[in-house]
Amino acid sequence: xxxxxxxxxxxxxxxxxxxxxxxxxxxxxxxxxxxxxxxxxxxxxxxxxxxxxxxxxxxxxxxxxxxxxxxxxxxxxxxxxxxxxxxxxxxxxxxxxxxxxxxxxxxxxxxxxxxxxxxxxxxxxxxxxxxxxxxxxxxxxxxxxxxxxxxxxxxxxxxxxxxxxxxxxxxxxxxxxxxxxxxxxxxxxxxxxxxxxxxxxxxxxxxxxxxxxxxxxxxxxxxxxxxxxxxxxxxxxxxxxxxxxxxxxxxxxxxxxxxxxxxxxxxxxxxxxxxxxxxxxxxxxxxxxxxxxxxxxxxxxxxxxxxxxxxxxxxxxxxxxxxxxxxxxxxxxxxxxxxxxxxxx
Numbered sequence: 310x311x312x313x314x315x316x317x318x319x320x321x322x323x324x325x326x327x328x329x330x331x332x333x334x335x336x337x338x339x340x341x342x343x344x345x346x347x348x349x350x351x352x353x354x355x356x357x358x359x360x361x362x363x364x365x366x367x368x369x370x371x372x373x374x375x376x377x378x379x380x381x382x383x384x385x386x387x388x389x390x391x392x393x394x395x396x397x398x399x400x401x402x403x404x405x406x407x408x409x410x411x412x413x414x415x416x417x418x419x420x421x422x423x424x425x426x427x428x429x430x431x432x433x434x435x436x437x438x439x440x441x442x443x444x445x446x447x448x449x450x451x452x453x454x455x456x457x458x459x460x461x462x463x464x465x466x467x468x469x470x471x472x473x474x475x476x477x478x479x480x481x482x483x484x485x486x487x488x489x490x491x492x493x494x495x496x497x498x499x500x501x502x503x504x505x506x507x508x509x510x511x512x513x514x515x516x517x518x519x520x521x522x523x524x525x526x527x528x529x530x531x532x533x534x535x536x537x538x539x540x541x542x543x544x545x546x547x548x549x550x551x552x553x554x555x556x557x558x559x560x561x562x563x564x565x566x567x568x569x570x571x572x573x574x575x576x577x578x579x580x581x582x583x584x585x586x587x588x589x590x591x592x593x594x595x596x597x598x599x600x601x602x603x604x605x606x607x608x609x610x611x612x613x614x615x616x617x618x619x620x621x622x623x624x625x626x627x628x629x630x631x632x633x634x635x636x637x638x639x640x641x642x643x644x645x646x647x648x649x650x651x652x653x654x
Contacts (some may be wrong), residue, residue, distance in 0.1 A: 334599065336649050339396040341640030342379060343444060349375075350505060351631060352384045353390060354640035355396075357454050367608050372425045383435050396438045396647050398639030399427060400447035404490050410441035413489065426606040427623065444635050445492060446483050449476025452593045452628050461590035465583055466628075467494060468596035470533025472508070473516035473579075477587065483642075495520065496584025499578045518575035521551045526587060527575075528554050528568045540564035557599050573603065577610035584615050584623055595628035602627065 338360070342351040345368060352363040364385075369378055371488040379399070387394055402412030403422060409426020415421070431439045442450075449466025453476075458464060466476040473495030477484040485491050495516035505526060507514035517523050532546040540562050542549050544554055557565035580592060594602055604625055630637055 334584050336395050337395050337644045338390070339640045339643045339647075340383055340394055341636035341638075342397065342399045343447065343635035344375065344379075344399065344401040344419070345444070346347050346416070349378060349382070350636055352375075352633070352640075353386055354637055354644070357637060357641055359637065363633060363636060368419070370420075372421050375397050375419075375422070376425070376427075379431060383431070383437070389433070394437065396440070396643040397431060397435065398641070398643040399431070399439065399441045400444040400635040400639040401427070401441065404443050404488075405441050405443045406489050407440070407442060407485060410439060412441070435497065438643065438647060440639065440646055442483075442639050442642055443476075443485075443489075443492075445474040445644065446476045446485070446491065447638040448595060448628075448630075448634035449492075449593065449638065450478060450483055450642060451630055451634040451636070452595060452626075453478045453481075454638065454641050455629055457629070458593065463587055464591055464593060465494075465587060465588040465589040466593045466595065467580070467632070469519065469576075469594060469598040469602070470521060470596040472520045474596075475651055494579065494583060497579050497582055499575065499582070507532060509603070515575075515579040516563055517529065519572065519579060523575065524551050524554060524568065524572050524598075525549060527571050528565075531564055531568055531571070535564055551598070569601070569603075570606070573606050574610055576602075576607055577614055580607075580611045581614035584611070584619050588619060589623055591624035591626055593628055595634065599627055 336356045336357045337352060340351060341354045342349065347368055348365055350363050350365045352359045353361045360644050364382060366378060369375055384395060400418040401412060402419055406413050412422055412425045412427060415423030428439045429439045445468055452466055453464040454459065462480065464478040468474040473491040474493035474574050495514060496507065496511065497515040498513055499515050500513035500519060503512040505517035506512055507517040526651050527544065528549050529546055530542050535543040537544045540567060542553060542557055542562065554565050554568055558569045608625055628634060
């Protein structure tokens with residue numbers, strides 16, 4: 310918390326003007342918005358910290374409806390914080406040309422979103438500088454901005470969930486690639502047997518083994534020939550879930566524990582490849598599956614697959630910002646731009 314302001318953005322009362330003035334002078338202040346397929350999360354951020362309770366709404370259908378809701382969220386924050394708001398950061402799924410703030414590649418979760426000139430639209434309506442960023446990049450940058458990670462030369466953020474995503478931060482700056490799509494680490498090829506078809510249409514991508522659906526596939530393979538007496542998972546192998554696998558492993562189911570160990574091995578293969586290419590100081594692991602990661606096992610398996618000189622150099626951290634990572638990360642990106650340009654109040 311900064312400047313003595315309270316986390317009560319749900320209240321209609323205006324903040325005392327003297328406090329607002331002091332608040333605005335202390336640090337650059339921005340609104341952060343994280344657009345997901347089912348929800349939009351937003352908050353005011355200052356100095357890498359939330360200064361209000363996040364506001365969360367359901368994501369509407371269609372680009373026009375999303376833009377309308379974004380403008381309402383921003384307007385509500387401007388009414389409350391006035392001129393203290395100096396910029397807006399917007400994180401969204403899809404490929405974003407950050408030089409123009411246009412969404413150039415959409416996602417199935419946001420139909421009709423590709424082609425939206427988001428920066429231009431929001432700036433023209435709010436008269437505030439806007440930065441638009443890919444959501445995985447924003448979340449990775451947010452995590453890399455935490456105190457335990459600051460000052461690292463190269464940070465590799467990896468999200469583990471239904472798929473595998475990534476963000477690359479070098480010398481404190483996001484690396485976006487030649488066509489704004491760097492960090493698609495889930496599509497590293499970790500096998501060459503055309504064994505598993507990935508959702509991207511290629512075979513044997515990292516996420517086909519290390520993401521949620523990959524864990525399920527591994528379980529189904531290991532359950533072949535296994536009886537329900539040997540593992541309860543074998544009662545309905547066709548409908549096994551990640552939750553059931555990890556729950557069974559926690560109850561010392563031998564098959565489930567082997568599946569979890571194999572999952573860590575698959576993660577280690579991808580991470581060792583990233584180490585050999587990027588030589589990162591550290592990995593930040595985030596996403597819905599991160600709570601099941603056994604750090605010691607994963608680090609040992611990764612080191613076993615990494616050449617000397619690199620295996621001693623990397624750390625693995627679990628994400629600490631949770632669902633606020635994207636909001637904080639994209640806010641900090643616009644704050645950094647304002648600080649560099651000297652356009653802050």
